[in-house]
Amino acid sequence: MDKTKGKDLHKTVRNRGMVLIAAGMAVMGFAVFFLLHIYQNKNEEIFRTLIEENLTSTHQGQASDIRGIIRETGGLLEKLADVYADTAEGGGSGAYLETIRELEYLYEVEYYPSEGLQEALKAAGFPEGGEISNRLEKGETVVSDIFLHGGKEPVYVFSILAPAERDGSFTGVFCAYLDADLLLWTSEKQKYDHADNMLLRRGGELVLDGSEYVEGLYNLYDDLEEMKIPEAKVALVRDAMQSDETRLVVLKSPRQGEFYMLTSPLGYNDWMLLSITHSNEVRGYATPIMRNTVLLVAALLIFLALLLGGGWWVYARQREKILHSQARYELLAEFSDTVLFIYDCAAKTLVFTPNITSRYHIPKSDVIRPFDGNALLTLLHPQDVEILQDMLKNTDQFGENQAKSVTLRFLNREGEYRWMRCQGQLLQDKHGKPLSVVGKLSDVHEMKAKEQALIESSSLDALTGALNRRAVQERIEEQLTHVRSGFLFMLDVDDFKKINDSRGHTAGDAFLVSLVEGIRKEFRQEDITGRIGGDEFVVFMPDTGDAAVACQKAESLLARLPALGEGMSVSIGIAAFPADGGTYQALYEKADAAMYQAKRLGKHRYSLFTEASAGS
Numbered sequence: 001m002d003k004t005k006g007k008d009l010h011k012t013v014r015n016r017g018m019v020l021i022a023a024g025m026a027v028m029g030f031a032v033f034f035l036l037h038i039y040q041n042k043n044e045e046i047f048r049t050l051i052e053e054n055l056t057s058t059h060q061g062q063a064s065d066i067r068g069i070i071r072e073t074g075g076l077l078e079k080l081a082d083v084y085a086d087t088a089e090g091g092g093s094g095a096y097l098e099t100i101r102e103l104e105y106l107y108e109v110e111y112y113p114s115e116g117l118q119e120a121l122k123a124a125g126f127p128e129g130g131e132i133s134n135r136l137e138k139g140e141t142v143v144s145d146i147f148l149h150g151g152k153e154p155v156y157v158f159s160i161l162a163p164a165e166r167d168g169s170f171t172g173v174f175c176a177y178l179d180a181d182l183l184l185w186t187s188e189k190q191k192y193d194h195a196d197n198m199l200l201r202r203g204g205e206l207v208l209d210g211s212e213y214v215e216g217l218y219n220l221y222d223d224l225e226e227m228k229i230p231e232a233k234v235a236l237v238r239d240a241m242q243s244d245e246t247r248l249v250v251l252k253s254p255r256q257g258e259f260y261m262l263t264s265p266l267g268y269n270d271w272m273l274l275s276i277t278h279s280n281e282v283r284g285y286a287t288p289i290m291r292n293t294v295l296l297v298a299a300l301l302i303f304l305a306l307l308l309g310g311g312w313w314v315y316a317r318q319r320e321k322i323l324h325s326q327a328r329y330e331l332l333a334e335f336s337d338t339v340l341f342i343y344d345c346a347a348k349t350l351v352f353t354p355n356i357t358s359r360y361h362i363p364k365s366d367v368i369r370p371f372d373g374n375a376l377l378t379l380l381h382p383q384d385v386e387i388l389q390d391m392l393k394n395t396d397q398f399g400e401n402q403a404k405s406v407t408l409r410f411l412n413r414e415g416e417y418r419w420m421r422c423q424g425q426l427l428q429d430k431h432g433k434p435l436s437v438v439g440k441l442s443d444v445h446e447m448k449a450k451e452q453a454l455i456e457s458s459s460l461d462a463l464t465g466a467l468n469r470r471a472v473q474e475r476i477e478e479q480l481t482h483v484r485s486g487f488l489f490m491l492d493v494d495d496f497k498k499i500n501d502s503r504g505h506t507a508g509d510a511f512l513v514s515l516v517e518g519i520r521k522e523f524r525q526e527d528i529t530g531r532i533g534g535d536e537f538v539v540f541m542p543d544t545g546d547a548a549v550a551c552q553k554a555e556s557l558l559a560r561l562p563a564l565g566e567g568m569s570v571s572i573g574i575a576a577f578p579a580d581g582g583t584y585q586a587l588y589e590k591a592d593a594a595m596y597q598a599k600r601l602g603k604h605r606y607s608l609f610t611e612a613s614a615g616s
């Protein structure tokens with residue numbers, strides 16, 4: 001009886017133990033599955049964030065490129081109109097017109113005189129020639145809607161038109177035709193394969209779908225209605241289409257699943273850029289991540305089943321978990337071309353995501369200490385090291401919830417420096433103490449090169465190669481902020497109109513070109529030369545305080561002139577900085593007064609500014 005009771009008690013204890021073990025396993029299993037559920041949701045959130053970031057980066061870059069092409073073309077046409085206005089009989093504008101025709105993205109560039117303008121626009125295919133003519137006559141630069149251009153091979157284009165004036169009167173129009181495809185153009189650096197881009201009007205009318213012109217055939221809201229999108233979501237889309245900011249809307253269709261819509265106003269003709277990506281199209285990238293998650297779940301279940309087998313299995317499975325976690329986040333990093341970084345403010349260490357190693361000289365596991373000697377010199381241009389150090393060190397320059405951006409040159413594996421935009425945001429603890437700077441690197445090399453080329457092309461006078469009026473003023477004003485002394489020379493060709501009338505404009509233009517060449521030979525390389533009018537030039541000689549040196553330069557230049565052409569002469573006025581003025585405008589007025597004094601004294605001579613020359 002006692003033995004039977006003992007067996008029963010042992011059985012009861014064993015059963016209770018089994019129940020407790022089973023209950024413990026069940027609790028642990030539930031906890032594991034609960035944590036995995038949270039973990040999977042977090043991965044899904046990261047995945048969606050990556051989709052949004054890639055789509056946003058591509059979309060905003062494309063919108064910026066489109067606006068940039070329109071601004072660049074409009075600016076070139078306006079500069080061409082300025083050259084046309086400042087040059088007698090339009091001289092030089094034809095050469096400039098041929099130059100900008102070489103731009104790859106231009107379909108055609110033409111000049112239309114004001115007489116018969118509406119007929120010319122109508123013949124070219126403009127649907128609203130009368131309205132455009134009225135705006136041009138008011139001095140506006142106009143961006144047209146898309147239309148079928150009636151050339152040798154009719155093609156859909158849009159046009160940018162800049163009015164040309166002479167002596168305050170409207171004389172004609174410089175007109176650039178651009179392929180309509182440019183409005184949906186995407187550079188290789190900004191290309192996101194899973195995005196569909198469209199051009200719409202704010203009312204939802206589709207204008208361009210890919211490379212196809214479809215205005216009036218489709219409407220965005222009709223498509224949303226067919227996809228059974230809830231009215232509340234459609235209202236969000238309508239708000240986004242009416243907004244002056246970039247807006248992202250996430251929608252779900254019963255048939256097409258989840259997709260992302262990003263809208264931005266282009267600022268012209270009620271145009272909106274729309275980018276759409278379906279999450280289903282990029283699910284292929286998620287497959288390795290989900291596969292690793294399934295493997296992790298299987299490993300954890302095996303770990304629970306063998307929990308009583310010993311500490312070795314615990315160690316082995318935990319190690320496997322860590323390896324899968326690392327692989328998952330490496331795949332997430334490789335999903336994007338963007339390089340991420342984190343700077344630890346306390347440890348003063350900088351770490352990049354592994355995908356930086358495919359382009360730049362840095363080992364995968366390398367931890368950079370940016371304030372230790374030459375740690376950054378193998379990665380950055382020497383002139384940019386202090387810029388990055390200042391960004392990481394002076395954390396007080398970060399605004400609240402605002403990113404700071406700097407542009408740096410990184411050394412790639414081919415030994416070339418490429419411009420990268422470095423954007424970072426400061427993370428702080430609850431007391432406001434800096435913890436880390438987290439950010440990303442984006443390649444902007446082509447954009448920087450394009451900006452520099454545009455600046456250089458728009459700063460030069462088309463005939464002589466000297467700086468134009470705006471550029472020379474900006475350069476001299478910049479010089480005045482950090483030089484202690486200098487002289488501004490005002491040069492005016494004597495009786496230039498008679499030269500043009502008697503010898504022809506070709507001879508006059510040749511003399512102006514020779515004059516600029518003579519100026520460059522007489523003055524130093526660092527001196528600034530510019531053409532401010534038809535036959536007027538300025539030269540600024542910085543870091544020179546001796547008036548005798550300035551006079552010697554003027555005498556040498558006057559002595560050189562007879563070799564440039566018989567009867568050619570120049571009157572020169574000289575103003576001293578800062579004695580005669582502390583600003584460009586003040587020096588310009590004083591040098592101009594001195595120049596007229598030289599003309600009154602017989603021409604072909606120079607004159608230093610004095611109060612007497614100002615008053616005479």
